[in-house]
Amino acid sequence: MKRKTWVRLDNASNIFLAAMTNRDTKVFRLTAEMTSIVDPKLLQKALDKTYEQYLLYHSVLRRGVFWYYLVMSDLKPKVVAETLPPCSPLYHFDQKELLFRVIYQENRIHLEVFHVLSDGIGAMWFFEDLIKEYVYLRVHEIAENKWEKTPLQIEQQLEDSFNQHFRQEGQNTFSNAARSAFFSVVKTSKQAGKVVVKYSKKTSSWFGSSASIESNKKRVYQIKNKKTPDNRPRVVDLSVPLKETLQLAKEQQVSLTIYLIALFFESIRKAETNFKQTDTIAISVPVNLRQFYQSNSARNFFSTVLLEYTYSGEEEEFNHLCMSLSKQLHDHLEPERLSQRLSKLIKAEYHPIARISLRPFKDMILKLINRQNNRKVTVAMSNLGQFALPYPMNTYIKQVYFKTSAVRPQFCMISYEDSLTISFTSPFIDVAIQKEFSRFLSEAGLPVSIAVNQVTTAELGGESG
Amino acid sequence: MSECLACQATIEGNWENCPLCGQELEQEAVTVQSNPYPPIPLRYNRKRVLSLLMIFTIIIGLLFLGIEEIWLDRNQGLKLAVLGIVSLWTVVYTLIRKRRNTAKSILYLLIIVSVISIYLDYSLEWNGWSTTYVIPVICIFADLALTISMKLIFSKVGDYILYLLIIVILGFFPALFLFLDWTTNPIPSILSSIISAIMFVVLFVSHRKIIMCEWEKRMQI
Numbered sequence: 001m002k003r004k005t006w007v008r009l010d011n012a013s014n015i016f017l018a019a020m021t022n023r024d025t026k027v028f029r030l031t032a033e034m035t036s037i038v039d040p041k042l043l044q045k046a047l048d049k050t051y052e053q054y055l056l057y058h059s060v061l062r063r064g065v066f067w068y069y070l071v072m073s074d075l076k077p078k079v080v081a082e083t084l085p086p087c088s089p090l091y092h093f094d095q096k097e098l099l100f101r102v103i104y105q106e107n108r109i110h111l112e113v114f115h116v117l118s119d120g121i122g123a124m125w126f127f128e129d130l131i132k133e134y135v136y137l138r139v140h141e142i143a144e145n146k147w148e149k150t151p152l153q154i155e156q157q158l159e160d161s162f163n164q165h166f167r168q169e170g171q172n173t174f175s176n177a178a179r180s181a182f183f184s185v186v187k188t189s190k191q192a193g194k195v196v197v198k199y200s201k202k203t204s205s206w207f208g209s210s211a212s213i214e215s216n217k218k219r220v221y222q223i224k225n226k227k228t229p230d231n232r233p234r235v236v237d238l239s240v241p242l243k244e245t246l247q248l249a250k251e252q253q254v255s256l257t258i259y260l261i262a263l264f265f266e267s268i269r270k271a272e273t274n275f276k277q278t279d280t281i282a283i284s285v286p287v288n289l290r291q292f293y294q295s296n297s298a299r300n301f302f303s304t305v306l307l308e309y310t311y312s313g314e315e316e317e318f319n320h321l322c323m324s325l326s327k328q329l330h331d332h333l334e335p336e337r338l339s340q341r342l343s344k345l346i347k348a349e350y351h352p353i354a355r356i357s358l359r360p361f362k363d364m365i366l367k368l369i370n371r372q373n374n375r376k377v378t379v380a381m382s383n384l385g386q387f388a389l390p391y392p393m394n395t396y397i398k399q400v401y402f403k404t405s406a407v408r409p410q411f412c413m414i415s416y417e418d419s420l421t422i423s424f425t426s427p428f429i430d431v432a433i434q435k436e437f438s439r440f441l442s443e444a445g446l447p448v449s450i451a452v453n454q455v456t457t458a459e460l461g462g463e464s465g
Numbered sequence: 466m467s468e469c470l471a472c473q474a475t476i477e478g479n480w481e482n483c484p485l486c487g488q489e490l491e492q493e494a495v496t497v498q499s500n501p502y503p504p505i506p507l508r509y510n511r512k513r514v515l516s517l518l519m520i521f522t523i524i525i526g527l528l529f530l531g532i533e534e535i536w537l538d539r540n541q542g543l544k545l546a547v548l549g550i551v552s553l554w555t556v557v558y559t560l561i562r563k564r565r566n567t568a569k570s571i572l573y574l575l576i577i578v579s580v581i582s583i584y585l586d587y588s589l590e591w592n593g594w595s596t597t598y599v600i601p602v603i604c605i606f607a608d609l610a611l612t613i614s615m616k617l618i619f620s621k622v623g624d625y626i627l628y629l630l631i632i633v634i635l636g637f638f639p640a641l642f643l644f645l646d647w648t649t650n651p652i653p654s655i656l657s658s659i660i661s662a663i664m665f666v667v668l669f670v671s672h673r674k675i676i677m678c679e680w681e682k683r684m685q686i
Contacts, residue, residue: 008685062682062683063683064682064683064684064685065683065684066684066685066686067685069682069685071682082503082505083505084505086502092565093562093565094563094565094569095565095566096624105503106500227511229507229509229510229512230507230508230510230511231511232505235502236484236485237501355686356686431484431485434485435472435485435486438472438485439472439473442472442473442474448473448474448475449474449475449477450469450474450475450476450477450484450485451476451477451478451501451502452478452480452484452485453501453502454504454505456507457507457510459484460504460505460506460507461504
């Protein structure tokens with residue numbers, strides 16, 4: 001019998017399609033800054049080899065009457081030079097195209113992924129293997145030409161770590177690889193005899209930010225400004241030393257994520273002229289559910305929590321803000337609240353009405369839910385944690401960056417060795433918030449390095465399309 | 466590599482002024498540095514596109530008012546001008562949005578043109594020219610054109626087969642016009658129905674498996 005080569009898309013991923021716009025493309029980018037100029041031919045070879053191992057990445061997205069579905073394609077990805085703005089659209093209706101792209105530019109390798117395919121953690125596995133393969137080929141080529149022997153260590157380390165995530169049993173067919181992460185959780189929880197999912201629980205919200213807002217009376221501040229002319233995001237990358245930044249967070253007795261969120265809040269308060277000193281700032285923070293539930297799926301498997309802070313109008317202590325945010329995050333991560341959140345997501349996944357509604361209708365409802373949720377959010381952030389490569393491969397990479405398309409100002413963070421990169425993306429031209437953020441860090445004594453993209457005709461030196 | 470004294474930060478790339486605060490930058494040692502963001506020209510300018518669209522809309526509106534004044538005896542007010550503008554932009558929008566799937570594009574255009582012709586016929590004193598000639602004739606041409614060109618456009622039958630089937634089924638609609646006696650000349654409608662019936666049978670017999678497979682994929686609940 002012919003193997004099934006298509007699988008319907010889960011509800012969790014449907015939200016990205018419903019919320020996708022030309023500006024908010026739902027594409028995110030991982031970048032590795034290498035120590036030398038990237039060789040496109042070797043990168044292509046590395047991509048071909050990595051691609052073979054990741055069946056999920058062979059998917060193209062199609063539209064059905066009730067659902068979107070992923071179909072396994074026989075397309076071959078091609079590495080391309082950077083000619084498009086960061087996080088440009090990857091999915092176009094009615095077009096069969098892969099949901100990721102690999103780009104090179106001077107000494108940088110970028111992987112851009114459509115969020116429907118995978119979340120940041122899932123994409124990092126692919127990226128890690130791609131970079132390892134590239135470094136391996138690069139060293140190998142040098143070895144063949146110039147050295148007598150290839151360092152054995154590199155080979156051994158490569159063999160050990162290659163595709164550890166995807167060669168697992170059960171992910172060797174397309175439909176298994178492309179199956180929703182929520183499905184695997186239901187399956188494992190049933191097998192263990194524990195019903196994590198409480199189907200009977202009544203819930204009004206369908207998907208999205210599951211953190212409830214205690215009060216609707218607060219005025220959640222919305223940032224409004226002049227948008228970029230051709231929908232490209234304004235990117236501001238900050239690079240700082242990881243240890244010293246961690247030390248700053250430690251002084252406030254909070255985690256690095258919370259410390260940077262607090263700095264972001266303060267930057268908004270300082271930079272935004274319309275901000276009233278009694279307004280609330282709310283930030284949407286994704287939580288990787290793989291830390292709490294056993295799942296090997298590379299598909300989307302996260303939930304979001306909303307952290308907020310209402311200013312009192314008086315001079316406030318920075319530490320108070322840090323502590324408040326830290327406590328909120330801690331509360332959100334309590335096992336019971338998490339399981340409630342997961343059950344909501346799974347309930348949405350298997351809801352009978354959701355299943356029989358026509359796709360355009362579902363899209364419309366999800367769009368409305370998304371719009372409603374957006375009103376409760378000022379900004380967003382995402383932390384991918386640490387990107388790590390074994391020695392001696394790590395010596396070929398300088399820094400790693402992570403950023404995503406944005407409907408509102410947001411920052412993404414990722415660290416590599418002792419380098420922390422904080423990448424802001426925003427739909428607005430203005431960079432006042434980013435300036436304040438950067439100055440907070442440099443005033444604290446950190447050496448800050450800044451990279452900004454050009455978004456206006458003036459910045460591009462008069463070039464226009 | 467340059468330095469912004471106001472921001473106390475190193476600025477990467479070829480900026481003359483600090484991209485964050487606008488201050489002039491202090492150039493550091495002349496080292497060849499990679500540009501993290503290559504200058505990518507603007508793809509379009511939303512403001513300019515919008516103003517162009519507005520100008521076009523006004524010109525089309527005036528054109529329709531002129532046609533109405535010169536060729537039509539009755540004064541329809543702004544009705545025809547508005548219909549002209551709406552139809553034009555609907556067609557343009559459909560063509561742009563469906564540009565990646567020709568079969569779908571033809572299907573949508575077939576429906577839009579049919580609806581517009583019925584409305585025009587109705588609003589200019591109904592005498593059945595839309596249901597007698599326009600719709601059956603465009604159905605016949607859509608059927609034939611698609612059959613001839615599809616294999617050249619799409620490499621896979623599965624990509625277009627369902628749209629082709631829907632277009633063929635739409636070709637049966639003129640039979641309904643006959644039944645309801647909305648026509649003044651039965652020949653175009655009869656022709657459209659016969660061609661559609663033949664095509665339907667041929668398509669179904671030759672691609673039954675693919676049709677069923679596509680149906681299952683697209684209709685899965």
